[in-house]
Amino acid sequence: MLDFPEERGPSGIAALKQKLASIRKQQPGIDSGLVTEVVRAVLTTISDELTAKEASLLREVEELGRMIASAKSDIAALRVDDINDHDIPFATDELDAIVDHTAHATNAILESCEMLDEVSATVSGPSAAKLQAATTKIYEACSFQDITGQRITKVVTTLKTIEQKVAHIIDTFGPPVEMVRRTAQHVSSDAGLLNGPQLPAQAMDQSDIDKLLADF
Amino acid sequence: MAIDKSMNVLIVDDYKTMLRIIRNLLKQIDFNNVEEASDGTEALSKLRGGNFGLVISDWNMAPMTGLQLLQEVRADNRLKALPFIMITAESKTENVVAAKAAGVSNYIVKPFNAETLKDKIEKVLAHA
Numbered sequence: 001m002l003d004f005p006e007e008r009g010p011s012g013i014a015a016l017k018q019k020l021a022s023i024r025k026q027q028p029g030i031d032s033g034l035v036t037e038v039v040r041a042v043l044t045t046i047s048d049e050l051t052a053k054e055a056s057l058l059r060e061v062e063e064l065g066r067m068i069a070s071a072k073s074d075i076a077a078l079r080v081d082d083i084n085d086h087d088i089p090f091a092t093d094e095l096d097a098i099v100d101h102t103a104h105a106t107n108a109i110l111e112s113c114e115m116l117d118e119v120s121a122t123v124s125g126p127s128a129a130k131l132q133a134a135t136t137k138i139y140e141a142c143s144f145q146d147i148t149g150q151r152i153t154k155v156v157t158t159l160k161t162i163e164q165k166v167a168h169i170i171d172t173f174g175p176p177v178e179m180v181r182r183t184a185q186h187v188s189s190d191a192g193l194l195n196g197p198q199l200p201a202q203a204m205d206q207s208d209i210d211k212l213l214a215d216f
Numbered sequence: 217m218a219i220d221k222s223m224n225v226l227i228v229d230d231y232k233t234m235l236r237i238i239r240n241l242l243k244q245i246d247f248n249n250v251e252e253a254s255d256g257t258e259a260l261s262k263l264r265g266g267n268f269g270l271v272i273s274d275w276n277m278a279p280m281t282g283l284q285l286l287q288e289v290r291a292d293n294r295l296k297a298l299p300f301i302m303i304t305a306e307s308k309t310e311n312v313v314a315a316k317a318a319g320v321s322n323y324i325v326k327p328f329n330a331e332t333l334k335d336k337i338e339k340v341l342a343h344a
Contacts, residue, residue: 106233114240136244136330139237143327146234150276150305 080166088163095152097199106145113138219341221246223269228252228259228285229303230277238272238303241330245337256280260288263295270341275304275311283318290319299340303328 113135120131197203204212225247227238235252242250251266253259255277263271271289275282282302289295302315305326315323321340324332 139240140329146231
């Protein structure tokens with residue numbers, strides 16, 4: 001590969017001319033007139049001054065490049081990858097757990113209510129009417145589970161839309177330039193211990209707790 | 217006109233809890249012959265293979281929604297006069313208008329109470 005000088009401007013042109021002379025010396029058979037013509041054309045092109053419009057355009061392109069680099073840096077600082085890798089899956093899992101728990105509780109209430117209905121069938125008079133009125137109220141109230149389930153489904157759908165948009169941003173700007181990893185939270189204060197209920201798959205049951213306590 | 221409470225009623229909802237609630241509320245007003253379906257497709261199959269006097273259906277189900285079920289019912293020569301009540305959380309005007317245009321007999325918005333359910337069933341069956 002030819003080793004061309006890296007200087008620009010008049011000193012670069014002089015260095016190129018010198019290099020050309022050196023090549024001519026090494027390759028005497030080469031058509032020096034033709035090479036000179038080609039090199040002159042190239043030199044003329046690169047030594048031409050940029051017009052004011054082109055210079056302005058170049059500055060804008062450079063500014064755009066700086067803005068993109070800055071945006072990439074900002075996105076990296078926001079840890080958008082954590083949103084898709086951790087935050088949204090965590091939120092949807094929690095919401096799914098809410099639906100499961102409320103469904104479980106509602107079914108237990110309904111089961112008890114059905115037993116009360118059976119009892120009311122064996123009773124007569126005002127007591128039977130009171131029992132039925134009470135169970136009717138419970139049935140009506142239990143429909144909350146359907147409504148909350150539908151609302152939660154809407155929230156999950158919204159989260160998934162956000163997830164897609166975040167993925168699009170990451171795709172557009174490329175991988176974050178600096179990965180700022182979450183540091184492990186210290187549990188030295190009460191606030192650090194307030195994790196809320198655990199998801200069923202991760203939670204310890206009472207026997208696990210008993211075993212843990214017995215180890216102390 | 218006296219209502220025949222021994223008729224077969226088909227309730228359609230993808231939430232098992234909701235099916236259980238509606239079944240129990242119907243039982244309290246003496247409708248004891250109640251069958252369940254968890255979406256429009258299953259409901260349509262049961263309706264075509266059975267003899268029902270009333271359908272109470274949710275709207276938001278997959279793969280066939282309550283509205284699509286209603287349209288299929290109204291397009292079926294044997295089923296087109298079947299009383300059809302929509303019970304749904306969809307409470308926008310355009311929903312009610314679309315259901316009405318498709319031929320719904322009545323429309324109940326969730327959450328509902330037993331009195332509303334009883335009232336709508338009586339009205340629908342009185343006009344059947």
